[in-house]
Amino acid sequence: MLANAPRLPEDVMLVLQQDRRADAIELLQEHQGISAQEAEEQINRYLEENPPIRLRGAGVVAFSKLNALIWLGLIVIMVLTYLLLAGLGSAATPTKKAGNLAVTGLELSA
Known part of the structure; x- marks a missing residue:
């Protein structure tokens, strides 16, 4: 000063x-x-x-607990969405061939 x-x-x-x-x-x-x-x-x-110093980047997150909680919530939602979509994608992929027919998730008894 x-x-x-x-x-x-x-x-x-x-x-x-x-x-x-x-x-x-x-x-x-x-x-x-x-x-x-x-x-x-x-x-x-x-x-x-004495101009004020504005926080940027990580300083804003450290300064604002609410902002940090919002980012944490968004990250958790993104991870859960990824796991959900990855789980649905792997359940639909197994296919077995029985003769000329492609069967998904069903067993044919002959």
Whole structure:
């Protein structure tokens, strides 16, 4: 942080990290007893000098438990679908030839 950057209260910075800018403005306004416009200017200045770092890829999954659970559920569904389809495909493949007739899954007694 730069020397002339406005120092924001801890709870205001936490709200900003949660990407709740409007709530941060209201909270700063309550803390310092300033107008909404002044609070917005301070927060804008702070964000210009300290831009937020956006998570990507695995960082998003690690950050969001719900997102991780959704991905885990999708992977389990894909595995179960594969096993189901692989099981159905193998049940229909055995064929036996009896003379000139091709019989699937049936025994001919002659």
